Structures are given as structure tokens and as C-alpha cells.
Amino acid sequence: MKDAILQVEHLSMKFGGLVAIGDLSFQAKRGEITALIGPNGAGKTTVFNCITGFYKPSEGMITLNGADGSSFLLERLPNHEIPARAKVARTFQNIRLFSGMTLLENLLVAQHNKLMKASGYTILGLFGIGGYRRASAESVELAKHWLEKADLVDRADDPAGDLPYGAQRRLEIARAMCTGPELLCLDEPAAGLNPKESAALNSLLMDIKSSTSILLIEHDMSVVMQISDHVVVLEYGRKISDGSPQSVRTDPRVIAAYLGVDDEEVETVLTEVGDEDVIEQLDIGPDSAHGPGTSSSYLAGPVSDTIGHSEGERVTVSKGASKAAQFDARVSAAPRKPTERATAKPAGKSPTSKPRGGRK
Numbered sequence: 001m002k003d004a005i006l007q008v009e010h011l012s013m014k015f016g017g018l019v020a021i022g023d024l025s026f027q028a029k030r031g032e033i034t035a036l037i038g039p040n041g042a043g044k045t046t047v048f049n050c051i052t053g054f055y056k057p058s059e060g061m062i063t064l065n066g067a068d069g070s071s072f073l074l075e076r077l078p079n080h081e082i083p084a085r086a087k088v089a090r091t092f093q094n095i096r097l098f099s100g101m102t103l104l105e106n107l108l109v110a111q112h113n114k115l116m117k118a119s120g121y122t123i124l125g126l127f128g129i130g131g132y133r134r135a136s137a138e139s140v141e142l143a144k145h146w147l148e149k150a151d152l153v154d155r156a157d158d159p160a161g162d163l164p165y166g167a168q169r170r171l172e173i174a175r176a177m178c179t180g181p182e183l184l185c186l187d188e189p190a191a192g193l194n195p196k197e198s199a200a201l202n203s204l205l206m207d208i209k210s211s212t213s214i215l216l217i218e219h220d221m222s223v224v225m226q227i228s229d230h231v232v233v234l235e236y237g238r239k240i241s242d243g244s245p246q247s248v249r250t251d252p253r254v255i256a257a258y259l260g261v262d263d264e265e266v267e268t269v270l271t272e273v274g275d276e277d278v279i280e281q282l283d284i285g286p287d288s289a290h291g292p293g294t295s296s297s298y299l300a301g302p303v304s305d306t307i308g309h310s311e312g313e314r315v316t317v318s319k320g321a322s323k324a325a326q327f328d329a330r331v332s333a334a335p336r337k338p339t340e341r342a343t344a345k346p347a348g349k350s351p352t353s354k355p356r357g358g359r360k
């Protein structure tokens, strides 16, 4: 069995009165692609920011287990040590390349720390001594290696800003790989890509996962379903599902969390899901207190104004906000009537559909 490279335990992150993440626990296994998904504002980027040191969590533990047996509590490491010592690299939702520099230069800048160390931080070291020259040649080789993997080697001497959008995304990932990470955290790498660019990204990520574990935030469900080994679903900072892409895809709570679109999508959702059990659960009769049977707010009625988080803590969300909580309440309140199909149809957005989110 694969061991966990990342262990998130009881993580909470508060911004004043807002609990963006509440008592979240999950694992990412070594050599796997773990996807973190959820509707907009679910807390995915906040989790990334806690893992990569941009935020210090309010509570909880984030453990990174290195391949050599080392172990780091990321919430306690100074920011700059997270990439350098714990070997965690990340990309952001918006592209952050040096657009005036060539592709090769971008990948060499990423190796700056390694080169400076080899120079002994002296001018003599930079000009002549063997260690620096050797490190410099290795850096160029590594850059070339990742340019080839990203299918960008032909454009090595072009300015990064001249690349098409999808190629810039791959260059960012290649640059992150030049830092030698054990865990690569990618924040919406497929946002804004066309299908061809998306396929190129998928094959790059599948290639990377043989050597480096990946934690992925992604709204594009075709990417998530194709390449992920494990999916964690968030809604309002809470984990509502955790498992294989197939189990998450057919989890009614996840389907409910993605609610909020037109009635005509309902049939598509049920067909896409194609799971009798799920259809039965979604077909439990409508709650008469919340509108007529044909209402698209079938699962969106006000069940609770608050969502429970870690012990004793509640976060207030807008009335009827958590679709997963409403689904739970509906399932436990209503008697199961598998043979009696309700006339009402839940409005739904399947997690197999395209995203609500996008390029920021």
C-alpha cells in the first residue's frame, strides 16, 4: 500500500469571523494525483495557501513525509523553507512567469538557489571554481529535460510571453519541476485551456506523477476524472466526500453541492451519473414546505443556517447554502420510496460538468 506524502489533520483557517476551512482532514498518497474540488469559495485555495506557507492555519497539522524518511510539520516551517526543505512546489491560478525572459531563462531562474549555493556566494565561486560550473551545466540539463517533457524545447529561446496560453501553463509546471519537488501543488492548471491544450497538460501530469506526487485544484471535471487517483470534495470549508473519482462522481452529496443550474440540466445529470442508487436517492419526494414539486429549489430549501465545524464552532452561511447538508437532511427526513418516482426534478449540476469557476 502507498504511504501518505501529505497528511492534513483537523485543519481550520479563520479570517475574522469567517471560517474558510473547518476541521478538514485528508491524505495525499505518494505517487498519486490527489484532486481537491468543490464549488467556488469552498476553500480549496485556502487549503493550498496553508500547505505552502502563505497562510498559517488557525488550527490543525499538515505533515509532509519525505521519501528519505524525513518529516516536516508545514504549519511550523518558515515560508521559504517549505519549498527548500520540505520540497513542496506550487503554481497559482494566474500565470506568474517572467514573460520577458526566454523559456530557458525562466527554468534557470527557478534553480537560482542551487546555483548560488554552488558558487559559495562569492564572485570567485561564480567565475572559475569547478563546483559552480558543474552545477550550472546540471541546471541547463535539468531545464532541457523539463522543456522536452513539456513539449517546449523548440521554443527554448523565445520569450515566455510569446507562448500560447496552454504552453505557458506547461512552462510554469516545468519551472516548478526544476526545483525538484516531492509534492507539486497545482491551482487550476487547466483553467482556460482548449481541449488540445488540456490533453497536453494531462499527459504532462501523468508523466510527472511517476516521480512526484501531485495535489491538484481543478474545476474542469474531465481533467479530474481522467487523471486523478483520489478526489477530496469541499463545500463551505467542510469535506463532503473523499474517495476514488468514480465514487465521488456518483456521490449524491457531491451532486447536491454542485446544484444551482437550470432544470434542463437535470436529465443530463442523472444520465451522466447513470447510477440507479443515486437516482433513487435524488428522487425522494420533494419537501412541500419548500415550493411546488416542480421547483428547481428541490434540494435548496433552508435546512440550516449554520454549518458545524470543529468542536463547538459554527460558521454562518447564507440561508440554505450547503447543498450537501440539505441533501443529508432530506435523506434522513424522507422515507425511501424507490418505486414511487417523484414528479419533481432536482435542479443539478453534476460534478462531471464543466466548472462554475474559471480563469482569474
Ligand SMILES: Nc1ncnc2c1ncn2[C@@H]1O[C@H](COP(=O)(O)OP(=O)(O)OP(=O)(O)O)[C@@H](O)[C@H]1O
Pocket (backbone or CB within 6 Å): 015, 018, 020, 038, 039, 040, 041, 042, 043, 044, 045, 046, 047, 357
Ligand atoms: N485572505 C482572505 N481574507 C478573507 N477571506 C478570505 C481570504 N482568502 C479566502 N477568503 C475566503 O475564504 C473562503 C474560501 O476561499 P477560497 O479562495 O479558498 O475558495 P476556493 O474554493 O479556492 O474558490 P475558487 O474556486 O473560487 O477559487 C471564501 O469565502 C473567501 O472569500
